[in-house]
Amino acid sequence: MKAEIIAVGSELLLGQISNTNARFISSQLAELGIDVYYHTVVGDNPNRLVDSIKIAENRADLIIFSGGLGPTKDDLTKETISKHLNKNLVLDHHALIYIEDFFKRMNRKMTENNKKQALVLEGCTVLENKHGMAPGMFLSTKTHSYILLPGPPKEMEPMFQFEAKPILSKLLHNESIIKSHVIRFYGIGEAELETEVQDLLHNQTNPTLAPLASDGEVTLRLTAKSDTEEEAWKLIDAMQTEIFNRLGKFVYGYNNDSLASKLRDILVENNLTISAAESMTAGLFQSELAAVSGMGQALVGGMITYTEDIKIKQLGVKETTIKEFSVVSSPCAEEMAVRVKEKFGTNIGVGITGAAGPDGHGGQPAGTVWIGIAIDDSAPVSYKLNLSGMRNTNRLRAVKFTIHYLIRLLHDQGL
Numbered sequence: 001m002k003a004e005i006i007a008v009g010s011e012l013l014l015g016q017i018s019n020t021n022a023r024f025i026s027s028q029l030a031e032l033g034i035d036v037y038y039h040t041v042v043g044d045n046p047n048r049l050v051d052s053i054k055i056a057e058n059r060a061d062l063i064i065f066s067g068g069l070g071p072t073k074d075d076l077t078k079e080t081i082s083k084h085l086n087k088n089l090v091l092d093h094h095a096l097i098y099i100e101d102f103f104k105r106m107n108r109k110m111t112e113n114n115k116k117q118a119l120v121l122e123g124c125t126v127l128e129n130k131h132g133m134a135p136g137m138f139l140s141t142k143t144h145s146y147i148l149l150p151g152p153p154k155e156m157e158p159m160f161q162f163e164a165k166p167i168l169s170k171l172l173h174n175e176s177i178i179k180s181h182v183i184r185f186y187g188i189g190e191a192e193l194e195t196e197v198q199d200l201l202h203n204q205t206n207p208t209l210a211p212l213a214s215d216g217e218v219t220l221r222l223t224a225k226s227d228t229e230e231e232a233w234k235l236i237d238a239m240q241t242e243i244f245n246r247l248g249k250f251v252y253g254y255n256n257d258s259l260a261s262k263l264r265d266i267l268v269e270n271n272l273t274i275s276a277a278e279s280m281t282a283g284l285f286q287s288e289l290a291a292v293s294g295m296g297q298a299l300v301g302g303m304i305t306y307t308e309d310i311k312i313k314q315l316g317v318k319e320t321t322i323k324e325f326s327v328v329s330s331p332c333a334e335e336m337a338v339r340v341k342e343k344f345g346t347n348i349g350v351g352i353t354g355a356a357g358p359d360g361h362g363g364q365p366a367g368t369v370w371i372g373i374a375i376d377d378s379a380p381v382s383y384k385l386n387l388s389g390m391r392n393t394n395r396l397r398a399v400k401f402t403i404h405y406l407i408r409l410l411h412d413q414g415l
Contacts, residue, residue: 001033001035001062001172002034002035002036002059002060002061002062003034003036003037003060003062003063003064004040004059004060004064005022005025005026005038005065005066006040006041006049006053006064006065006066007019007022007039007041007065008042008043008049008065008068009041009043009044009067009151010045012043012067013041013042021067021151021153021156022039022066024153024156024157024160025064025066026039027210027221028160028161030210030223031178031180031223032165032169032178034062034168034172037060038056038059044074044075046080046083049077049080050080050083053081053084061143061144061145062144063144063147064146064147064149065077065146065147066149066156067149067151068151069117069135069136069148069149069150070134070150070151071111071113071114071116071117071134075116078119078120078121081146082121087122087124087139088121089119089121089122090119090120090121092126094126095118095129095134095135096115096118098129098133099115099118099133102133118135120137123139124138124139125138128163129150129155131155131158131159132152132154132155134150136149136150136159136160136163140171145171147160176227177227177228177229177231178223178224178225179223179224179226179229179236180224181221181222181236181255182219182222182255183219183220183222183243183254184218184219185218185250186216186217186250186259186400186401187249187250187408189213189218190211193247193250194211196246197209197220200242200243206225207235207239209221209222210223215396215400216396216397216400217259220243224236224239259403259404259407260291260292260295261292262407263406264292264294264298266410266411266415268294268298270410270415272298272348272410273298273299273344273345273347274289274299274346274347274348274350275299275301275302275343275344275346276302276303276340276349276351276352277305277311277337277339277340277349277350278304278305278351279311279336279351280352280354280355280356280361280369280395280398281352281398282304282395283302283304284395284399285302285350285399285402285403286299286302288399288400289403300345300346302340302344302350303315303340303343305317305336308322308327315336315339316339316343317335321335326362326364327353327361328353328355328362328363328364328368328369328370329362329364330370330372330384332353332372333351333353333371333372334351334374334381334382335351335372335380336349336351336372337350337351337372337380338351347376348373348375348376348406349372349373349380350371350372350373350374350402351370351373351374352370352371352372352402353370353372354367354385354394354398355368355369356391356394356395356398357389357390357391357394358391366394367387367388367389367394368385368386369385369386369394369398369401370382371385371398371401373402373405373406373409375410375413381409383405385397385398
């Protein structure tokens with residue numbers, strides 16, 4: 001089966017939002033063995049949408065739409081498809097009741113145009129929306145299959161995974177068990193990682209490997225197909241062992257792990273507390289940790305010490321340290337880590353100082369970062385980064401590298 005994904009929405013063409021839906025749907029289709037050869041993005045225009053549908057029908061068996069199912073006039077996906085396929089739009093009473101109940105719960109008045117969201121293509125299988133209001137649709141004709149999904153990822157992703165994907169699996173008469181496992185890496189680039197597993201990528205059959213890079217992280221998705229779940233996992237385990245033997249020092253987690261969630265797990269499991277003194281990141285490190293639920297058991301607090309004066313007077317960094325070594329230096333980062341650990345009475349103290357850019361700072365060029373880490377009574381350690389991105393990219397990368405080094409350091413201590 002060949003598929004094409006059509007994302008509908010002028011906001012995509014204007015660059016106001018990214019087309020993350022196509023990436024998600026493609027990854028899900030790959031697990032089913034469905035090939036995706038084209039991604040199309042079209043604005044909120046019925047004529048151009050029809051043109052896109054006609055083109056897709058000439059080169060795909062399955063056409064998946066995301067977006068344009070809402071209550072406003074520019075939400076025109078199902079109206080356009082109904083005319084193109086000569087299918088009426090009919091009211092789905094279950095969806096209407098759900099929408100009405102939503103407004104009652106929110107104590108808000110339901111406007112007439114919201115009923116539009118309960119209209120579906122006649123003869124379709126309705127895909128329930130458990131995270132929003134507009135239902136999705138699956139419709140097959142003699143020549144093609146069509147799936148209509150809402151645009152918001154928080155609605156689209158669970159709908160596709162739990163409503164549409166099982167239908168596609170049955171459509172393919174796919175009785176095999178398909179399992180996927182994601183290995184997450186940090187501290188290695190996509191090109192370097194691909195070089196290390198080039199032979200595995202070249203010779204892949206079952207399981208298959210799919211590398212992906214985003215936000216400085218790299219992942220490998222392993223997908224195995226077998227008659228039993230046990231055998232599928234055996235195939236994945238064998239491949240994972242080979243990958244770990246080559247790249248184990250860069251592995252930090254699996255599947256839905258993030259750097260921050262992995263650090264939380266280590267801290268909470270070992271009853272460790274952490275605090276931070278941040279200069280160039282200005283609280284971004286603590287914010288990244290606090291975004292993970294359960295971090296309150298480990299994260300105590302910290303300080304934003306953006307200026308030299310605050311580092312000295314409030315944090316307690318020695319003036320001689322800054323004068324002798326500079327504010328962007330290993331001694332300064334380590335002393336920041338030690339002082340914040342003492343002030344907040346934590347097991348771990350982190351100090352981050354650097355020149356985010358575009359200009360240099362403390363006698364160091366833009367992109368220079370020093371990360372200091374102090375753990376209990378051990379001597380503090382520091383790590384230097386030489387980053388080359390834009391200002392805020394450098395700040396975010398400094399945060400992620402800090403978490404990465406923390407995880408490695410704690411692992412080295414047997415935690």
